[in-house]
Amino acid sequence: MNAEIIAVGSELLLGQITNTNARFISGQLSELGINVYYHTVVGDNDERLVKAIEIAESRADLIIFSGGLGPTKDDLTKETIARHLGTLLETDDFAMQSIEEFFALQNRVMTENNRKQALVLKDCEVLVNRHGMAPGMLLEKNNRMYMLLPGPPKELEPMFQYEAKPKLAARVLDGAQIISHVLRFYGIGEAELEVKVQDLLDNQTNPTIAPLASDGEVTLRVTAKALSIEEAWQLIDETKDEIIRRVGQFMYGVNDDSLSSKTAEILIENDLTISAAESLTAGLFQSELAENPGISRVLVGGVVTYTEQAKREQLGISADLLEKHGVVSSECAAAMASKVKGKFGTDIGVSLTGAAGPEGHADQPAGTVWIGVCIGEHEPQTYQLHLTGQRNTNRLRAVKRTFAFIIQLLTEQGYRKI
Amino acid sequence: MNAEIIAVGSELLLGQITNTNARFISGQLSELGINVYYHTVVGDNDERLVKAIEIAESRADLIIFSGGLGPTKDDLTKETIARHLGTLLETDDFAMQSIEEFFALQNRVMTENNRKQALVLKDCEVLVNRHGMAPGMLLEKNNRMYMLLPGPPKELEPMFQYEAKPKLAARVLDGAQIISHVLRFYGIGEAELEVKVQDLLDNQTNPTIAPLASDGEVTLRVTAKALSIEEAWQLIDETKDEIIRRVGQFMYGVNDDSLSSKTAEILIENDLTISAAESLTAGLFQSELAENPGISRVLVGGVVTYTEQAKREQLGISADLLEKHGVVSSECAAAMASKVKGKFGTDIGVSLTGAAGPEGHADQPAGTVWIGVCIGEHEPQTYQLHLTGQRNTNRLRAVKRTFAFIIQLLTEQGYRKI
Structure with a gap:
């Protein structure tokens, strides 16, 4: 037809x-x-x-x-x-x-x-x-x-x-049942993912597997056809298990999940409160997290410290650190995450600092971003990004990567099972 | 053709x-x-x-x-x-x-x-x-x-x-020139705007005038055709002047202007620094303002106080005020705007507090939002919204209305000429 x-x-x-x-x-x-x-x-x-x-x-x-x-x-x-x-x-x-x-x-x-x-x-x-x-x-x-x-x-x-x-x-x-299930990946390119599941893609008949990439994410749509719903699900589950065996560490969710909704889900399930200190993203991370209903149980709040002065005065980042490492640095991101966690008394502190563009900032080229995440008593972890997009694309990508980084760390610490 | x-x-x-x-x-x-x-x-x-x-x-x-x-x-x-x-x-x-x-x-x-x-x-x-x-x-x-x-x-x-x-x-x-100019309005419905310019719409030939409404905004596209660019602009200017005479107080910009870009423009032109305290919008206002290049000259930062505790501890809103009026109140919005302005040492303090939905909050039904704006030595001004959309639509609309409210107040105080 x-x-x-x-x-x-x-x-x-x-x-x-x-x-x-x-x-x-x-x-x-x-x-x-x-x-x-x-x-x-x-x-x-x-x-x-x-x-x-x-x-x-x-x-x-x-x-x-x-x-x-x-x-x-x-x-x-x-x-x-x-x-x-x-x-x-x-x-x-x-x-x-x-x-x-x-x-x-x-x-x-x-x-x-x-x-x-x-x-x-x-x-x-x-x-x-x-x-x-x-x-x-x-x-x-x-x-x-x-x-x-x-x-x-x-x-x-x-x-x-x-x-x-x-x-x-x-x-x-003609009496058959058809079910589609979307697996969502982040942190792996489309080409790299395809290589890892190439034989599955080559030999697909039922279920079929369709890859699609957009905006830093890759999805695999697994579609099965069978005489009953149960049978269709069984076909999907077998393929899904095999895919997870190979690239499960990059899979963050299924169907309508987003990096933001998955982060919210893990936080709420584990009763982990969160706060954030944002510079270049100016509140975008907190705002996206707040899109998820039920978030008020874990999102306490945070600060936007757009200027260097605000970082010093509102977060207490030392002038010495700023002098030595600059605002766009691993050290500054770590300090921001740790300070905001203490200030708001939360289990997790998150930070974003960098140069969204079009100009660079603090000796760093446009697109350089540092993300900091501090969980419980652990040392703050940081992650560096080199983004090449326009100003607002860079801000959105930095937020996306922050959610992925939080999910990764919480998974490593046993708060989420793949 | x-x-x-x-x-x-x-x-x-x-x-x-x-x-x-x-x-x-x-x-x-x-x-x-x-x-x-x-x-x-x-x-x-x-x-x-x-x-x-x-x-x-x-x-x-x-x-x-x-x-x-x-x-x-x-x-x-x-x-x-x-x-x-x-x-x-x-x-x-x-x-x-x-x-x-x-x-x-x-x-x-x-x-x-x-x-x-x-x-x-x-x-x-x-x-x-x-x-x-x-x-x-x-x-x-x-x-x-x-x-x-x-x-x-x-x-x-x-x-x-x-x-x-x-x-x-x-x-x-065929040698003629055609120019389109879009006039942007906020705070007036499409029907109401049309009534005020009905005779212009009925008698339009050159320039033509096309109204369009979307998402709380109304635009009028004025298109003129003439033998020279100058002549076309003259035709547009005459019509634009007449439209401004009738509904100029609702016109916030032209062409690609947005409420956010217009706010940024007025702030930068007048060297007015700004900070914000956000509850239901959780950073969305600051993030949208930060989309405008050059904003670092005036945006200092702000706080997200999602919980009542954060409002008390981070902003110093008194327990007494919260007890008496609740977090979703004119009093709380005014206090938040004034406190964040003091805390960040800016010329303007902005606040948003309310219930985005789906549940109500602090005895107030979902969709109730209070906006506060405190400029210089003036008393804080507040504005109440009753929104009927979904959670995230309500958060976006509240932010849009905040920009419009700031533009209105800055216009009244002589920082912008219509």
Whole structure:
């Protein structure tokens, strides 16, 4: 089966929004083993939409539309498709009821044009919209499948995942089950990782293994197909165990984990409180850590010491140390981590000092960063980075590496099992 | 003239990356008054790319390709186009020289396949790539224009803006000049803004005025066309003056300004040093302020006091105040701003305290936030927010509003002229 995704909306052609729906749907279809050969974007224009449909029909078995299901006269996707296929639109009672309830709940009067949203293609399977009003549709006609989804990603994504995907899976998998599991690595390059699992990549059939690199991280997506969920998981687990045996020390998490969420998880599980002293990152490390719900149990606080004076006065870094080693040094990072830990009375103290760029700082070239981490009674550990990106990219990368360094040290000290 | 944008790359069809290039190019073309009727995405496949080109030729005068200009065998855009148009590829000396210099600079040996990047379509205008190796191309053939751009946005965006756009402008504007100027507003809703400039919107011809709302901000894009740059600017200035007369108090900047960059600009211009005490935002305010180059002249530092204990111990907020008013209160915000200002010896102290969600905090519902700003000898000013988003959206919005509040107060105190 091969698919084409048609996004409908003039705002896409004017450059006002990005077509994130096509990316989302493509990723989902790839998990099902459905090939996507083309994406198309067309405006809110009946004639041009018909032409796009005709072209898609000449090259795809599954055509997925996003957008144009709303109440206004610009929204014309289902009307155009109905006319093109010579079929009718009829009111879906469940959708109509949901729309009426939505307005009642909000204490708002429903204008007549909202009834249009409950119209669906005759004989289609209705895809329930749990995050908005317009239902989705799946219609089989002339040996081809037409799927209509609403434009807002907040409605489209859950509808695809929970309503549409199982229906597609049932068709393409013929009773089989398919499961994807993403392994996340940090601190190893894509090329190096591939070398270590090359034979697994070369001989993959089921599960399949797909590597992907982005922004310092590498992931391996392991996808298994079997007659039952249990069997699929067993296939994944066997492959995962083998991968961990080879490169487990670089694996920090799975699926939606991030370096920040994994750090938060280990801290919370072990009741380890944390504080930080930040220079070039100016609060970015603490802010990213604070994105994780439940963090208030372990994040006490910290300081931003952007100037040398602030490092002396707020943290008590000695003028002597600064004179001797400079602010961008292992010694300064170690002292900052240790001092902030003492000042805030936490189990862990973290520090970042360096030159984000574009200029260098304290005799050090732009991109030189020192990270310090002080855990319990252990000596502070430091880590040096040489970054080559732009100012804000460097700041983000330094924070990412800090999370990875903390995870590494906590793993070494037995707070986390791989 | 109407255009189609064809993005080439299998990673787009696999859902690994989003087609942000199509959005960028569309926005740029719309400024030139060039209509975009379709976007297409196709994989690294010669046969399917040819079909996409044939379809585009049947419906567009200008076809813009992004991606597939690199050194690997997957990169086939220019080879496919050359064959399709029956033209040749030849080495561009300037591009070849740049590529050789790139490798020499990096002390790396150039592999032979990199020579492929210097090949361009015969008789094309070469678009110089100042941020990468593969040059772009503009070719006119059979009354149609073909533009080839590299895939990485960091290369494509400046190449389009500085190399391609002037060439397109010269063709479509027929000697005329077109200038766009974006006015940025905060603290006024889109509907309210539109009401105040409704007659200008209704009667617009030249300049045109296009409103756009996103994430709490509203912008008006004013676009003028005239026979000279001076004349175009005069048209823009007249309209801008009239808009400022009506809603100038909500306008914080123009074009690429952000609330953060505008704050940094005013601080640096007036040599005003700043520090911050953050609770729910945990360093996000300071981190966003630090994104602006040159900020080290005014940003001294600050504290993150995530827990109540940290507020007492690190800032010296009295137990009495916390008992009486709670941490989520105007009194606490005012005290935090004033204390951090004293502690860091800055001209301005800023504070944020509140409940980001999902739970409420200190008897206050989730989304309640107090901002405090203390300038010089003035009494601390506070501002309350009731946010309704998710945890991290609320933290971002609180920071945005803090920048707007600082700009407002500095404007009132004469540090900035509208």
